[in-house]
Amino acid sequence: MTMKKIILKHAIQCGDHESCGIVIDNMHYMPCVNIATDTLNHFEIAADDWIKAEEQGKITAIVHSHPNNGQPILSEADQFYQQKTAVDWWLVCNNQIFQFRYIQPLIGRDFQHGIMDCYTLFRDAYHLCGFDFPNYVRDDDWWNKGLDLYTEHIESNGFYQVKLSEIQEGDVILFSLISQKANHAAIYIGNNSILHHLPKRLSKRDLFSGYWLKNYHSIWRHKEWQSSNFTAILSNMAINTK
Structure with a gap:
């Protein structure tokens, strides 16, 4: 089974609750338990899972789902924490995976032509x-x-x-x-x-x-x-x- 199929299967198994997991070296998906207080609307990955993922390789993406007719875009909270992790975030929505690369905040960027312009x-x-x-x-x-x-x-x-x-x-x-x-x-x-x-x-x-x-x-x-x-x-x- 491909990594993307594993991610989609995990999201389906979580039903109305947000799934979450970690992509390692762009090759392996590690499903995690959502420890958020409100798993219907938020997700949180346990510190032990972060440590376990880092022991296996480089964390290249964070994955979570937006069930219950959620939008296929990162929420304000998602973007806030993506900037903290500084890696790509993948979002499962409507049985599809949407990949959002890590970008610098839109406001307050330094200018460099051809790179940050x-x-x-x-x-x-x-x-x-x-x-x-x-x-x-x-x-x-x-x-x-x-x-x-x-x-x-x-x-x-x-x-x-x-x-x-x-x-x-x-x-x-x-x-x-x-x-x-x-x-x-x-x-x-x-x-x-x-x-x-x-x-x-x-x-x-x-x-x-x-x-x-x-x-x-x-x-x-x-x-x-x-x-x-x-x-x-x-x-x-x-x-x-x-």
């Missing part, structure tokens, strides 16, 4: 919502080197353009900053605000007005976007601004 923020924010986009190799100042990375790839990744008057939470806003090409991206987070990451600055929220409104290029929405997806982004911002 505006596209990284865009990609990571959407990963929290259950979408996976390619991590394109990109040199600094690519927009002045004959490339048009955002507009060349955004439609092929499932986005379509919407009007400014139709903007909603989760939409991606492209900007043209000292360029004719779209060379900067932000996530619209409601209340006339955006989440983005500029060179030499920490990732942050800004008002979508003045300079930003004047220099926006276009607004894009994913074909499979649902308003419930945005909960994952809100949760990440909430735990990192308290």
Whole structure:
């Protein structure tokens, strides 16, 4: 039986209670007993199980389930503890396994072009919502080197353009900053605000007005976007601004 089938079987055996376990070396799943007080809505892995897993190899992922019609995204508490463990978290929901790689908090990131920049923020924010986009190799100042990375790839990744008057939470806003090409991206987070990451600055929220409104290029929405997806982004911002 494959590791993923073992994980799904364990979740089914736990019924309405959250299952939990540990992936070791990306190869072996160690089922654990959920010792949380409220196992219907939460999970907790015993310290002895952590020690046992570490003795067997490297912990590469934490697994738990969202039974009872739970959403296939990490909750605010899940994201908080994922940041504490600094490993991938796998979520069993609707008899499927959703894998969430460990990412740095969306707010307060240091900028490093091609590694931790505006596209990284865009990609990571959407990963929290259950979408996976390619991590394109990109040199600094690519927009002045004959490339048009955002507009060349955004439609092929499932986005379509919407009007400014139709903007909603989760939409991606492209900007043209000292360029004719779209060379900067932000996530619209409601209340006339955006989440983005500029060179030499920490990732942050800004008002979508003045300079930003004047220099926006276009607004894009994913074909499979649902308003419930945005909960994952809100949760990440909430735990990192308290």
